[in-house]
Amino acid sequence: MSNQYPQQPQPGWGQQPYGQPPFPPQPPKKTGPGKIIGLGCLGIVGLIVVIGIIGALLGGGSDSKKSSGSNDVKAAASPSSSSKPADAGKSKSSEPKASPTKTKKAEKKTVVFKVWGTAPAGALGSLDITYGSDSDTRKGSFKNGKFEATLPLNKDAMYYNVMAQLQGSGDINCSVTVNGKTKKGHASGGYNICNAQLSSGLLGGWE
Template sequence: MSNQYPQQPQPGWGQQPYGQPPFPPQPPKKTGPGKIIGLGCLGIVGLIVVIGIIGALVSGGSDSKKSSSSNDVKAAVPSKSSKPAGTGKAQSSEPKASPTKAKKTQKKTVVFKVWGTAPAGALGSLDITYGSDSDTRKGTFKNGKFEATLPLNKEAMYYNVMAQLQGSGDINCSVTVDGKTKKGHASGGYNICDAQLSSGLLGGWE
């Protein structure tokens, strides 16, 4: 009789043999503190970069809006040097005369006057002569006055007016040249009222 040990069943494929302990499970890998800190730093740096890019885009957009808005404002406001089309030639072709030039073009006159009371005598009420050194004229006294004008001649040496009474009366006379006036007076008898302005050395009248 043979001594045979009872046969034990063979382990299947992939199973541990009987009598041997199974392989112990491997512990999970622990993440070191250095790796955690490194990943955190990378995340912060990435976040800063993203914020910087967003800020640059926002600032660039605002600058472009400001420049475009300023350009729009400049375009909307007309320049002072700009002139409406078609108005420059019309203005230059029609110069306006200044008041000083208009005054210069007006001819100056000399004014002669006699006024008062003068009863008529043998030769009339008054004997009136007026004018300049080169132009003497006769005047007529009517209704208590006489007035006449002559164009101013710059070459004249003087302008005067003379009125002689014919026995009685009281009269005044005056001559005005270029804003300057000279007056005279006569009363009673055959007295003469005389007023004269002479051309001065400096061109004025005195």
């Protein structure tokens, strides 16, 4: 007795049976929205941290420069209080002050010539007076019983003297003073001459 249905060939090993559809391909795995959001948040946070570090470094450098610059400007603009009194003290102390010793030394650098006494006027006047140094001779006049004159001291001068000649009668005295050293003379009657002279010594003194 034969079967009414024809026999179907058997499928080989690993093949799908005839008449059945193949297994559908598995859909690709989708990454969940949570993972995507997490990775995105981590990237944004890292970027913000990096930007913050760079900003802090730049800001710190500029602040230090500004602060140092402002300090330098303030230091240059306002001098220290301690320097003011020091400068003031220096300016006061540096001012020259005239002392009695300095004025005396200034007076000693002049030569003083004097004639005094009685000298009645004659045909040529009361007295014939000449004074000065070996390189500078001058004429003087006798008034009211005296004569006085000064000249600056010349260190190169060999001598300083004063001469007064009577004109017939009288009694007179004369003197010359150089560097505190004084030499005197005297004359009386007739046409006598009063002479006083100081000469420069070898050691720089006056004799």
